[in-house]
Amino acid sequence: MEDVQYKMMLCDGVSCIHNQSKELQSAIESELDKSGIRDAVSIHLSGCLGMCNKGPILIVNPGYTIYGGVGSEDVPEIVQSHLVEGKPVARLVIEEDHLYNRFFRIFGDVDFFGKQMRITLRNCGVIDPENIDDYLSVRGYEALAKVLCDMTPEQVVAEVKKSGLRGRGGAGFPTGLKWGFTAAQKADEKYVICNADEGDPGAFMDRSAIEGDPHTVIEGIIIGGYAVGATKGIVYIRAEYPLAIKRLEKAIEDAREHGFLGKDILGTDFSFDVEIRLGAGAFVCGEETALIHSIEGARGMPRPRPPYPSVSGLFGKPTLINNVETWANIPVIILDGGEWLSSIGTETSKGTKVFALAGKVHNTGLVEVPMGTTLREIVYDIGGGIPNGKKFKAVQTGGPSGGCLPEEYLDTQIDYESLAKAGSIMGSGGMIVIDEESCMVSLARFFIEFTQDESCGKCTPCREGTKRMLEILTRIVEGKGKAGDIEKLERLGSMIKKSSLCGLGQSAPNPVLSTIKNFREEYEEHIEQKKCRAGQCVALLSYVVNDECVGCGACKRICPTGAIEGTRKEKHLILDEKCIRCGQCYDVCKFEAINKV
Amino acid sequence: MTQIVNEDKKNELYAFMDEVSQERRSNSYLIAVLHKVQQLYGYLPQEVMDQVAEKMEIPTSHIWGVATFYHYFNLKPIGKNIVSVCMGTACYVKGADKMLLTLKKELGIEIGETTEDKLFTLQEARCLGACGIAPVMMINGKIYGELDSKKTVDIINQYRKAAQTDIE
Ligand SMILES: Cc1cc2nc3c(=O)[nH]c(=O)nc-3n(C[C@H](O)[C@H](O)[C@H](O)COP(=O)(O)O)c2cc1C
Numbered sequence: 028m029e030d031v032q033y034k035m036m037l038c039d040g041v042s043c044i045h046n047q048s049k050e051l052q053s054a055i056e057s058e059l060d061k062s063g064i065r066d067a068v069s070i071h072l073s074g075c076l077g078m079c080n081k082g083p084i085l086i087v088n089p090g091y092t093i094y095g096g097v098g099s100e101d102v103p104e105i106v107q108s109h110l111v112e113g114k115p116v117a118r119l120v121i122e123e124d125h126l127y128n129r130f131f132r133i134f135g136d137v138d139f140f141g142k143q144m145r146i147t148l149r150n151c152g153v154i155d156p157e158n159i160d161d162y163l164s165v166r167g168y169e170a171l172a173k174v175l176c177d178m179t180p181e182q183v184v185a186e187v188k189k190s191g192l193r194g195r196g197g198a199g200f201p202t203g204l205k206w207g208f209t210a211a212q213k214a215d216e217k218y219v220i221c222n223a224d225e226g227d228p229g230a231f232m233d234r235s236a237i238e239g240d241p242h243t244v245i246e247g248i249i250i251g252g253y254a255v256g257a258t259k260g261i262v263y264i265r266a267e268y269p270l271a272i273k274r275l276e277k278a279i280e281d282a283r284e285h286g287f288l289g290k291d292i293l294g295t296d297f298s299f300d301v302e303i304r305l306g307a308g309a310f311v312c313g314e315e316t317a318l319i320h321s322i323e324g325a326r327g328m329p330r331p332r333p334p335y336p337s338v339s340g341l342f343g344k345p346t347l348i349n350n351v352e353t354w355a356n357i358p359v360i361i362l363d364g365g366e367w368l369s370s371i372g373t374e375t376s377k378g379t380k381v382f383a384l385a386g387k388v389h390n391t392g393l394v395e396v397p398m399g400t401t402l403r404e405i406v407y408d409i410g411g412g413i414p415n416g417k418k419f420k421a422v423q424t425g426g427p428s429g430g431c432l433p434e435e436y437l438d439t440q441i442d443y444e445s446l447a448k449a450g451s452i453m454g455s456g457g458m459i460v461i462d463e464e465s466c467m468v469s470l471a472r473f474f475i476e477f478t479q480d481e482s483c484g485k486c487t488p489c490r491e492g493t494k495r496m497l498e499i500l501t502r503i504v505e506g507k508g509k510a511g512d513i514e515k516l517e518r519l520g521s522m523i524k525k526s527s528l529c530g531l532g533q534s535a536p537n538p539v540l541s542t543i544k545n546f547r548e549e550y551e552e553h554i555e556q557k558k559c560r561a562g563q564c565v566a567l568l569s570y571v572v573n574d575e576c577v578g579c580g581a582c583k584r585i586c587p588t589g590a591i592e593g594t595r596k597e598k599h600l601i602l603d604e605k606c607i608r609c610g611q612c613y614d615v616c617k618f619e620a621i622n623k624v
Numbered sequence: 625m626t627q628i629v630n631e632d633k634k635n636e637l638y639a640f641m642d643e644v645s646q647e648r649r650s651n652s653y654l655i656a657v658l659h660k661v662q663q664l665y666g667y668l669p670q671e672v673m674d675q676v677a678e679k680m681e682i683p684t685s686h687i688w689g690v691a692t693f694y695h696y697f698n699l700k701p702i703g704k705n706i707v708s709v710c711m712g713t714a715c716y717v718k719g720a721d722k723m724l725l726t727l728k729k730e731l732g733i734e735i736g737e738t739t740e741d742k743l744f745t746l747q748e749a750r751c752l753g754a755c756g757i758a759p760v761m762m763i764n765g766k767i768y769g770e771l772d773s774k775k776t777v778d779i780i781n782q783y784r785k786a787a788q789t790d791i792e
């Protein structure tokens with residue numbers, strides 16, 4: 028069976044038999060004999076493929092070309108053109124082969140997946156990520172072969188430019204342009220880096236992509252290396268992702284063994300290898316210049332740009348750095364064409380985007396949608412809406428660098444510009460749904476606490492400014508806010524944005540500014556009325572037992588601090604000075620006998 | 625006994641540093657070496673750092689500068705069980721702060737500290753990638769999801785019990 032080059036699958040379901048698939052089979056067999064390629068093709072019968080109205084169905088692999096309505100008279104053309112010359116017969120193809128089709132075919136009728144378009148995640152859940160043969164069976168490393176055999180580096184860069192792909196790490200810089208800049212540099216050594224630091228605390232797209240399909244990312248990196256003239260690739264990945272690291276290591280080893288990495292790849296004179304470097308838990312190391320310092324073995328401090336890494340990056344050499352998801356798009360662009368990718372999405376944002384959907388929403392998980400999908404479609408159609416009959420309040424995108432968008436922005440289309448215009452950012456893909464039980468001031472404080480903690484301390488606006496913002500927000504949620512605090516936050520925020528050294532500081536005030544813009548009344552309530560409408564700010568809240576209490580004792584048993592007193596079958600009492608406002612009594616009470624006031 | 629074990633650890637660390645020294649720009653592997661130290665010792669002991677400094681010919685001050693910059697490295701000995709409470713956004717929105725409060729109370733320690741009996745070290749984590757079952761904590765790499773305070777305390781008690789039976 029070694030020399031079988033094509034596998035044909037013929038549907039022998041009832042409808043297709045009715046449409047004469049039997050006759051078709053003998054026609055194919057005799058045509059194959061005539062062309063003398065009988066041994067290079069194997070014919071299999073498959074069960075019903077569910078496309079009965081288009082029968083008889085014929086599938087040619089590799090490539091998963093699906094022909095429909097094939098008659099015996101078409102057979103000579105298919106054999107000659109497709110099997111001998113390698114060109115599928117376009118007029119009979121009923122489903123074009125795009126890499127993502129396979130995922131759709133398997134899971135397309137599941138509601139959660141139906142509205143999605145899985146391009147970069149096309150193999151996740153479909154193949155065994157630790158088995159390179161599985162990857163090869165879904166046209167793995169075919170893009171690499173195509174690039175090395177049929178394309179010049181300039182053509183590869185041009186194809187990526189044509190796709191309109193923009194960086195998925197957050198900033199959305201046009202990928203083809205970046206590749207072009209790096210390729211244009213003259214240097215004895217260049218590097219390619221995959222940014223898998225994934226710092227947004229509430230996002231796990233890159234981790235899942237690597238865990239589910241590491242070879243796609245590696246194939247993308249090798250192609251990038253070829254396009255810009257690098258000999259070495261580095262994946263910088265968080266140490267907190269042990270499984271992803273293990274899968275990457277295995278994938279790199281297997282790719283080396285198969286000759287996709289190392290010296291003279293696939294018999295060409297292109298040599299390239301990939302190495303893994305671990306991060307060590309610093310958010311700022313996701314920023315490209317800080318990341319480069321970290322790989323060099325130093326503290327991960329950013330530096331001013333220019334020079335950009337494409338001119339002077341790792342060890343002072345021209346360096347191409349892209350995000351995991353950006354890399355995962357590359358094999359698709361090569362095989363399906365840049366033009367095809369650019370046919371998906373909006374005017375300014377092409378292709379798909381992966382989001383990690385979480386928070387107060389029914390279906391949580393990874394979601395890959397075409398650009399231009401609205402937030403509402405993600406939250407309600409894919410996410411299934413808000414659980415427990417609660418009311419939607421906001422959706423947060425972009426993590427600590429992003430913003431919170433309320434109800435009136437739900438019909439915003441996902442693309443870089445629209446989200447920015449609405450007051451948030453695309454970010455790397457975190458998407459947290461927030462319901463009425465979350466306090467927006469606390470949430471803003473949560474993010475500032477994060478960025479303040481992660482600020483590397485190199486520049487003053489970010490180091491000191493975020494600290495001052497945190498102090499003000501802390502006093503507001505503690506009920507000690509003063510008149511003028513909101514304005515102070517706005518002033519500080521806009522100053523930090525303008526004067527910080529790197530993207531961390533430049534975006535750190537965003538969660539605060541966007542919540543002030545969209546939820547100003549919540550800030551005012553905290554400051555003026557010492558009230559938190561979400562009932563989350565513990566200092567502004569006490570728990571009291573009302574007359575519904577039947578004295579069941581459930582609250583008393585669960586209270587971690589012994590703050591509840593009462594005899595059985597009698598109304599209980601919460602001791603305010605002992606109460607830590609953990610809310611467990613409130614949650615456990617079956618009689619709605621506890622009020623938050 | 626511990627002497628021998630420590631000797632083993634030292635040999636493994638030195639073997640790793642030898643391997644790294646073969647690479648070009650070997651000093652850039654400092655962080656990888658620190659990871660190795662932490663993997664072997666659970667934290668970065670001062671005397672081991674001095675050994676690293678000597679072997680890699682990097683000033684100790686630079687090594688400490690790097691080690692203190694990254695949250696991942698423990699500078700103090702850690703307990704038998706590492707409890708990491710996820711304080712990522714999804715977990716936060718689902719009440720992780722309450723869970724943290726419960727744990728601090730239950731263990732009687734703050735973040736970054738270790739209990740007196742050396743059984744638990746409490747840490748804060750940022751998104752463990754299990755947002756779908758938030759709030760989440762991880763004990764020695766095992767994920768516990770959909771927590772409430774009672775569940776959290778129950779889990780801690782299981783580890784206490786396990787340690788008790790170990791001693792017996
Ligand atoms: C504070 C900060 C954190 C960042 N974190 C990440 C990250 O975790 N992953 C990532 O891919 N890019 C991150 N970036 C963006 C990178 O600096 C860089 O733009 C990106 O890796 C480029 O790849 P792309 O063009 O494919 O997006 C971060 C930027 C800043 C300022």
Ligand code: FES
Binds near residue numbers: 712713752754759
């Ligand atoms: S935010 Fe806690 S697991 Fe993601």
